[in-house]
């Protein structure tokens with residue numbers, strides 16, 4: 001079994017449990033600006049800064065961190081959106097983390113999870129998410145379509161994640177307007193920015209927002225993503241391990257002419 005299959009097997013059990021539990025209280029909140037609109041109109045690389053305690057490929061990353069303190073630091077450092085990993089068994093996160101972060105930041109929040117059932121979308125929305133992730137490799141196309149339209153009906157934006165040309169075709173058939181190219185192969189954990197370079201060129205239509213995900217360490221990586229056509233990057237580990245979040249953020253937020261934004 002691949003790690004992705006293991007994660008999905010656990011998710012199915014979680015969904016069964018969620019359906020028996022009490023639905024969480026709906027958080028009262030102000031609307032935020034659309035991530036799509038703000039990223040498309042920016043002149044600098046947009047950074048989605050991720051709250052990630054641990055991962056199956058790296059084990060523990062930063063288990064001491066308080067998600068609210070981390071998210072507030074991200075916002076102060078100039079992040080454009082916050083991603084909160086809510087999966088518990090493999091990433092040590094929770095929906096409670098997302099809810100707490102929501103109460104302290106005003107940026108768009110991405111609920112980063114392995115969504116396989118509408119109940120997860122409803123809970124994410126109630127907990128304050130603005131954007132959800134749908135991973136093409138984890139879903140049948142009909143499921144992907146159902147979950148995608150459910151999310152739009154709920155007023156959420158959707159980041160549709162792909163890793164190869166076939167998945168990209170599926171995302172484009174769906175009409176996704178935000179496509180995330182994961183540089184990490186979820187089956188082997190190998191990270192290679194060439195994934196963004198290869199796939200971004202195949203994305204037809206200037207109105208699709210491209211996000212390059214995983215493995216971003218420095219301004220060089222950010223410039224590489226920008227040259228390939230990405231308007232956003234999703235960064236977890238580098239920011240979670242950084243001793244100077246403001247500096248790391250500055251390095252990643254290159255301006256779109258390829259010159260460092262500083």
Ligand SMILES: O=P(O)(O)OC[C@@H](O)[C@@H](O)c1c[nH]c2ccccc12
Nearest residue numbers: 182213214215216234235236237238
């Ligand atoms: O820590 P990194 O290498 O910066 O990666 C962040 C993010 O892209 C990664 O966490 C991720 C991308 N797609 C996912 C799907 C599920 C869980 C996690 C992910």
